[in-house]
Amino acid sequence: MIRALADWRPGASLDHLRKRAQMFATVRTFFAERGVLEVDTPVLAGATATDPHLSSIEADTGLGRAFLQTSPEFAMKRLLAAGSGPIYQLGKCFRAGECGDRHNPEFTLLEWYRPNFSLEQLKQECLALIEAVIGKRRLIETDYAALFESVLGVNPHSASSAVLVQRAQAVGFGDGVARWERDELIDLLFSHCVEPSLASESMVLVRDYPAHSAALARIRTDQHGHPVADRFELYINGLEIANAYHELVDANELRERMQVDNRARSASGKPTMPIDERLLAAMSAGLPPCSGIALGVDRLMMVALEVNQIDQVIAFSHPRVQGAE
Numbered sequence: 001m002i003r004a005l006a007d008w009r010p011g012a013s014l015d016h017l018r019k020r021a022q023m024f025a026t027v028r029t030f031f032a033e034r035g036v037l038e039v040d041t042p043v044l045a046g047a048t049a050t051d052p053h054l055s056s057i058e059a060d061t062g063l064g065r066a067f068l069q070t071s072p073e074f075a076m077k078r079l080l081a082a083g084s085g086p087i088y089q090l091g092k093c094f095r096a097g098e099c100g101d102r103h104n105p106e107f108t109l110l111e112w113y114r115p116n117f118s119l120e121q122l123k124q125e126c127l128a129l130i131e132a133v134i135g136k137r138r139l140i141e142t143d144y145a146a147l148f149e150s151v152l153g154v155n156p157h158s159a160s161s162a163v164l165v166q167r168a169q170a171v172g173f174g175d176g177v178a179r180w181e182r183d184e185l186i187d188l189l190f191s192h193c194v195e196p197s198l199a200s201e202s203m204v205l206v207r208d209y210p211a212h213s214a215a216l217a218r219i220r221t222d223q224h225g226h227p228v229a230d231r232f233e234l235y236i237n238g239l240e241i242a243n244a245y246h247e248l249v250d251a252n253e254l255r256e257r258m259q260v261d262n263r264a265r266s267a268s269g270k271p272t273m274p275i276d277e278r279l280l281a282a283m284s285a286g287l288p289p290c291s292g293i294a295l296g297v298d299r300l301m302m303v304a305l306e307v308n309q310i311d312q313v314i315a316f317s318h319p320r321v322q323g324a325e
Helices: 014-033 073-081 119-134 144-152 161-170 175-179 182-198 251-267 277-286 297-305
Strands: 057-060 065-068 087-094 106-115 139-143 203-210 219-221 227-236 239-246 290-296
Touching: 014 087, 014 119, 014 297, 073 087, 073 106, 073 277, 073 290, 106 119, 106 297, 119 203, 119 227, 119 239, 119 290, 119 297, 139 144, 144 182, 144 203, 161 175, 161 182, 182 203, 239 297, 251 277, 290 297
Parallel strands: 139 203
Antiparallel strands: 057 065, 087 106, 106 290, 203 227, 219 227, 227 239, 239 290
């Protein structure tokens, strides 16, 4: 007989769940009025993100290797290549090992793509959506290098590995960082020193990330001659809310990036991931020029309700569904 558990109740109050439903309705109305098609792609697929920083959840279907998706991106880009036009999706995604005040292994993501939109146009649409959901907020815009330098006193594009090691050790990281790659040091310092500085009431939009963090974004040259990823991230109250790309459309370049990802995964002891050949085939057939963005719905709900734990905005977080007694 299963013993009754104290945490059988939802983490979010019923009032919060009603407001969550209202948010979903607002999002759908927003896109309907703009002629953006809602789509529904598989949560389960044979290939998923190769990003070394992501850990996918593998599923046993009895029909071959499969993964719960970290994002609907690959399937949505296949729809774009098939001529769908502007599309959005509001649904569940999964990432292994991410559980805490701001993370849950199963989470809700809003992702949308705009063919022939510039990143600036997508930024304006994202801000309009956020205003529709949580009201108008003051926005600060900055580029990655300026923000990094304002906090750490060094430029991430030009600082040597030795200088980055010194900065990392000065803020409390041990001797082991001396063996880290330059790109790893930049990411470490940004996540542990720069991101915490963004915890204010303002929205902060950070653009022009270092080229090594391009993922599926295009790379361009900034005004100082540095290669940068053509992307931005949006933070509210220090929470990363949205991540936007001027999308890479070159299948050959994406294949090379995925192969680099898998080498990095292997070097760090993580399993390599299958490359999504159907995505690459779709891109080769003709992925239109587009910009795309992924927005964390649960985190935006945390901002809207002024709460600090993701458990307060979803019905049943992982600790409330894991196992049975």
